Amino acid sequence: MLTFGTIIKQNAQKYADKPAVIFGDTTRTYRELNLRANRLANAFIVSGYKKGDKVAVMMKNHAAYAEIMSALAKIGVIIVPINYRLVGAEIEYIVHHSDSRAIIMTEEYADEINALLPSLTRLDTVLVIGATKLPHMLDYEEFLNAASDTEPEADVDESDPFYIGYTSGTTGKPKGVVISHRSRILTGMVAAYEYKIDESDVHLVAGPIYHAAPWIFMVMQLLVGGTIVIHEMFRAGQVLADIERHGITNAFLAPTMYNFLVNVKEEVKNSYDLSSMRVLISAGSPLPTKTKDDVLTFFPGVDLHEFYGSTESAITLNIKPTDIRRKDRCVGKPFPLVECLVLNDDKDPVAQGEIGELYFKAPYLLNEYYKNPEATTMSFYEGYFTVGDMAIQDEEGFYYIVDRKKDMLISGGVNIYPREIEEVLYTHPKILDAAVIGVPDPVWGESVKAIVVPREGAQLTQEEVIGYCEGKIAGYKKPKSVDFLAELPRNPSGKILKTVLRDQYWQDQQMKI
Numbered sequence: 001m002l003t004f005g006t007i008i009k010q011n012a013q014k015y016a017d018k019p020a021v022i023f024g025d026t027t028r029t030y031r032e033l034n035l036r037a038n039r040l041a042n043a044f045i046v047s048g049y050k051k052g053d054k055v056a057v058m059m060k061n062h063a064a065y066a067e068i069m070s071a072l073a074k075i076g077v078i079i080v081p082i083n084y085r086l087v088g089a090e091i092e093y094i095v096h097h098s099d100s101r102a103i104i105m106t107e108e109y110a111d112e113i114n115a116l117l118p119s120l121t122r123l124d125t126v127l128v129i130g131a132t133k134l135p136h137m138l139d140y141e142e143f144l145n146a147a148s149d150t151e152p153e154a155d156v157d158e159s160d161p162f163y164i165g166y167t168s169g170t171t172g173k174p175k176g177v178v179i180s181h182r183s184r185i186l187t188g189m190v191a192a193y194e195y196k197i198d199e200s201d202v203h204l205v206a207g208p209i210y211h212a213a214p215w216i217f218m219v220m221q222l223l224v225g226g227t228i229v230i231h232e233m234f235r236a237g238q239v240l241a242d243i244e245r246h247g248i249t250n251a252f253l254a255p256t257m258y259n260f261l262v263n264v265k266e267e268v269k270n271s272y273d274l275s276s277m278r279v280l281i282s283a284g285s286p287l288p289t290k291t292k293d294d295v296l297t298f299f300p301g302v303d304l305h306e307f308y309g310s311t312e313s314a315i316t317l318n319i320k321p322t323d324i325r326r327k328d329r330c331v332g333k334p335f336p337l338v339e340c341l342v343l344n345d346d347k348d349p350v351a352q353g354e355i356g357e358l359y360f361k362a363p364y365l366l367n368e369y370y371k372n373p374e375a376t377t378m379s380f381y382e383g384y385f386t387v388g389d390m391a392i393q394d395e396e397g398f399y400y401i402v403d404r405k406k407d408m409l410i411s412g413g414v415n416i417y418p419r420e421i422e423e424v425l426y427t428h429p430k431i432l433d434a435a436v437i438g439v440p441d442p443v444w445g446e447s448v449k450a451i452v453v454p455r456e457g458a459q460l461t462q463e464e465v466i467g468y469c470e471g472k473i474a475g476y477k478k479p480k481s482v483d484f485l486a487e488l489p490r491n492p493s494g495k496i497l498k499t500v501l502r503d504q505y506w507q508d509q510q511m512k513i
Contacts, residue, residue, distance in 0.1 A: 001156075001157070001158055002158035002181055002182045002185040002186065003073060003156050003157075003158055003160075003162075003181040003185065004069060004070065004073035004162060004181055004184070004185065004219065005037075005041075005070060005071075005073035005074030005075075005156060006156075007185065007222065007223050008030075008033065008034050008037060008070040008073070008074075008222070009034060009074070009151065011030045011034075011222070011223075011225050012030045012031050012033070012034030012035075014030075014225060015029075015030040015199065015225045016029065016030055016031040017029050017030075017031065018030055018199075018225070018227070019227045020032075020033045020066070020222060020227060020228070021033060021063050021066045021227075021228055021230060022227060022228070022229045022230065022246060023061075023062065023063035023229075023230045023232075024063075024232075026063050028063060028066075028067075030225070033066060033067055033070060034070070035149040036067045036071075036144065036149075037067045037070035037071040037074060038071070038074070038148070038149045038150060038151055038152060039071075039144045039145065039147045039148065039149050040067060040068065040071035040072075040143075040144045040147070041071040041072070041074045041075045041147075041152040041154075042147035042148045042149075042150070042152050043143050043144055043146060043147035044071070044072070044075060044077060044102075044125075045075060045152055045154075046147060047124075047125055049075065049077055049101065049102070049125075050075075050076075050077075051075065051076030051077065051154060051155070051156065051160070052076065052077075052078065052161075053077050053078070053101050053102075054077070054078045054079075054080050054098050054099055054100040054101060054102075054164065055068075055072055055077055055078070055079060055080065055100060055101065055102040055103070055104060055125075056080040056081075056082055056094070056095050056098065056100040056102070056103040056104070057079060057080065057081050057082065057103070057104050057105070057210075058081075058082040058084055058091070058103060058104075058105045058106075058109050058113070059084060059104070059105055059106040059109070059129065060084055060106065060108075060208070060232045060233055061205060061206075061208060061209050061214075061230050061231060061232050061233065062106060062129065062230070062232065063230060064104070064129050064140065065209050065218075065230070066218065066222070066228070066230075068104060069163075069218075073156070073162060073181065074151075074152050074154060074156070075152050075154040075156070076154055076155070076156040076160050078161045078162070078163060078164055079162070079163040079164075080094065080095075080098045080100050080163065080164050080166070080176075081163060081165060081166075081209065081210035081215070082094055082095075082166070082210060083166075083208070083210050083474065084109065084208070084210070085474040085475060085476055086474050087112070087471060087472075087473070087474055088112075088115075088116070088471065088472075089472075090174075090473065090474060091112070091113070091116060092116050092119060092120065093173070093174065094166050094174060094176075095116075095120055095122075095123070096120070096122070097174075097176060097370070097371065098164055098166075098176055098370065099122065100122065100123065101122060101123065101124055101125065102123060102124065102125035102126065102127065103120075103123060103125075103126055103127070104127040104128075104129070104140065105126075105127070105128060105129070106128070106129045106130055107128055107129065107130030107131055107132050108130075110128050110132045110134055110137060111134075113126065114134050114136075114137070117136060125138065126138065127139075127140045127143055128140060129141075156181070157181075158180065158181045158182035158185070159180050159181075159182055159367075160180060160181060161178050161179065161180055161181075161367060162179050162180055162181045162183070162184050163179055163184075163215075164176040164177065164178050164179070164370050165177045165179060165210070165212055165215075165311045167310075167311045167312070167415065173420075175369045175370075175372055175375060176369060176370030176371070176372070177311045177312050177366045177369060177370075178366055178367040178368050178369070178370050179311075179366055179367065180367050182363070183314065183363065183364050183365065183366070183367075184215070184216065184219050184314070184364075185219065185223065186337075186363050186364060187216050187219070187220075187314040187315060187364045188216060188217075188219040188220035188223040189220075189223060190315075190335065190336045190337060190364075191216065191217065191220045191315060192220050192223065192224050193336065194305075194315075194318060194335065194336060195220075195250065195279050195281060195303075195305060196279065196303075197220060197221065197224060197226065197250055197279065198224050198225075198226065199224050199225035199226050200226065200249075201221060201224070201226040201227075201249045201250055202221075202226060202227045202228075202229060202246055202247055202248045202249050202250075202276075203217060203218070203220070203221035203226060203227070203228050203229070203248070203249070203250050203251065203252075204228075204229050204231070204239065204242065204243070204248045204250070204251035204252075205217070205218055205228050205229065205230045205231065206231045206233075206234045206239060206251065206253060206257065207234065207252060207253065207254060207257070207413070208233075209230075211311075211413075211414075212309070212310070212311040212314065213252055213283055213284070213309070214252060216314060216315070217252045217281070221250075227246070229242055229246050229248055234253075234257050234260070236257075236260045236261050236264050237264065237268065239251075239261060240261075240264065240268065240269065240272045240274065241272060243272065243273075243274050243276060243277055244272045244273045244274065244276075247276040248276060248277060249276055249277060249278050249279065250277070250278065250279035250280070250281070251277070251279075251280055251281070252281045252282075252283070253280065253281075253282060254282065254283070254284040254285070254412060254413025255282055255284060255285050255286070255287045255288070255291060255413060255445060256284075256285075256412040256413055256443065256444055256445060257413070258280075258282060258287070258291055258294075258295050259291055259443060260443075261295075261298065262291065262294040262295055262297075262298045263294075269298070274298075274299060277299050277302055278301075278302055278303060279302065279303045279305070280295065280299065280302050280303070280304050280305070281304075281305045281306075281307065282304070282305070282306045282307075283306065283307045283308065283309060283315075283413075284410060284412075284413025284414070285410040285413055285445045285446070286329060286401075286445075287306050289328055289329075292304065292324060292325065293325075296325075303320075303321040304321055304324055305318055305319065305320060305321065305324070306318070306319050306324060306331065306332070307319070307331070307332070307335070308331035308332070308399075308401060309335075310387050311366075312365065312366045312379070312385065312387060313360060313362065313364060313365055313366070313385060313387065314362070314364035314365075315335045315338075315364070316334070316335055316338055316340070316360050316362070317331040317332045317333065317334055317335060317338070317340070317399050318331075318332045318333070318335050319331055319332030319333070319398070320332065323398070327398055329400060330394075330398050330399070330400050331399055331400065331401055332398060332399065333397055333398060333399065334360070334399075335362070335364075337362055337363055337364075338360055338361070338362040338364075339360060339361045339362070339384075340358065340359070340360045340393075340399065341358075341359045341360070341384055342354075342355075342356035342357070342358055342359075342391050342392070342393055342399075343356050343357050343359055343381075344356050344357075345357075347381060352393055352394070352395060353392060353393070353394065353395070354392065355390050355391070355392050355402055356390065356391065356392075357386055357388065357389070357390055357391075358386060358389050358390065358391035358399070358401070359381060359384035359385065359386045360384060360385060360386075361383050361384045361385070365385050366385075389401050390402050407419065407437075407498060409437065409438025409446045409448065410438070410445060410446055411438065411441065411444045411445060411446050411447055411448065411476065412443075412444045412445065412476070413445075414476060416438075416448060416476070416477055418435070418436035418437065418448075418498075419436075420473065420477065421436045421448065421450070421469070421473060421477055421478075421479065422434050422435065422436050424468075424469055424472045424473055425450060425452065425465070425468075425469075428465070428468050429455075430454055430455055430458035430459075430460050430464075431452055431453070431454065431455065431460070431465075432453045432454060432455045432456075433452070433453035433487070433488050434450060434451065434452050434453070435450075435451045435488055435496050435498060435501055436448060436449070436450050436451075436479065437449055437451065437498055437501050437502050437505075438502070439481070439502075439505040439506075440505060440506060441480075447480040447481070448477065448478065448479045448480050448481075449479060449480065449481045449482070449483065449505070450465060450479035450481075450482045450483075451482075451483045451484075451485055451488065451501055452465060452482055452483070452484055452485070453484070453485055453486065453487055453488060454484060460484065462481065462482040465479065465482045466478055466479055466480075466482065488501070489501065
């Protein structure tokens with residue numbers, strides 16, 4: 001059965017005393033991981049949880065993430081990972097929309113969640129990892145340890161949902177992407193094949209686990225019986241130290257992380273033995289040519305891959321080490337079991353070399369957008385799925401993404417949707433009109449810029465606009481800079497011409513996003 005709980009149960013027998021998870025000074029073997037997962041699963045069963053219930057998780061990377069994934073997978077309870085940088089109403093929306101009955105968090109988010117509890121009436125179980133004396137909150141370890149470590153009894157099918165990942169939509173409201181066990185287990189199996197990963201490998205988890213890619217690669221490494229080393233957050237120095245300390249052999253990192261890594265001081269780099277690293281994987285935004293060269297210089301002999309994908313589709317295209325230097329700005333060829341089409345507005349295939357919308361079919365696709373059948377229907381065409389990205393295919397069959405989902409920008413590998421930010425700006429009493437775009441950033445790839453039209457007679461400053469967003473949206477979504485115009489450019493139908501706004505900032509760049 002292709003379920004994550006089954007994999008963990010089997011590997012507890014096959015690799016019983018082998019380290020499965022390393023997090024700081026904590027090491028858990030496959031046997032220990034499975035027993036703790038069983039206790040947590042049984043604790044939820046005793047609390048009345050059943051297949052199909054949802055449990056939200058809000059924390060930075062932590063050893064507990066692996067056992068939560070394993071435990072809930074065993075009993076068919078659906079995990080709802082929440083971006084730990086969200087605030088207030090953003091968290092409230094996801095917990096409400098997902099119909100979550102419980103939430104598990106680390107202690108640093110206890111006050112944030114406690115303030116929301118009066119409106120989160122559906123929650124009947126609130127677990128805290130760490131210390132808290134807040135009412136209505138239970139200690140995670142006490143909850144777990146009070147239950148049996150026997151294998152829980154549950155009927156979980158591979159087509160059942162594994163988790164619901166929330167990804168912001170162009171309307172500004174996050175969409176819940178329902179991912180099945182089969183989807184993610186197959187993704188992990190094929191990723192292990194594509195990237196040549198097996199039980200001898202040690203994988204670094206440095207990107208936030210609530211994101212699709214770190215989640216996929218965690219599943220991949222645990223699936224084949226290797227070891228994962230989890231970092232709470234990405235820190236370049238810690239990455240280098242742990243490559244030597246644990247003999248890390250493979251990692252997924254976003255381009256921004258690679259940029260920080262290759263720019264550490266030479267004496268810092270030279271103080272560590274990095275020879276164990278053999279496979280590096282990148283995605284989230286295009287890997288600049290210079291960064292590719294720097295990575296391959298920094299880790300001589302490493303296999304560097306870059307893939308294109310999404311929460312909805314997992315890995316869609318992948319460019320391999322043999323082609324990554326000769327195919328500039330390319331995202332490669334279809335990942336195994338993926339079929340791609342490039343279609344025009346009439347849904348007809350475009351000629352080779354022409355731009356069209358990228359559609360793909362694969363066993364890794366989402367089940368649906370949760371409680372959003374319209375969005376689900378609009379994203380499929382005759383069994384093929386699209387996220388709205390425009391692509392081109394060359395004469396060798398390689399694909400290039402030439403434009404992105406309408407208006408979306410990517411900063412540090414994180415998708416940011418301007419509409420959500422614009423809706424906050426429009427509530428400012430001095431703002432008449434607003435547009436948010438991505439502008440070049442040497443560190444993050446893109447940064448958020450707001451272009452604002454003040455109301456007649458109003459005086460506004462950049463600091464005032466940025467400060468207004470504080471607490472209303474997550475910090476990474478706040479504008480990093482603000483420009484002021486008398487009016488925004490629009491087409492005859494009144495639509496803001498964001499391409500016109502972007503052009504002045506991107507005209508001298510190597511690549512225009």
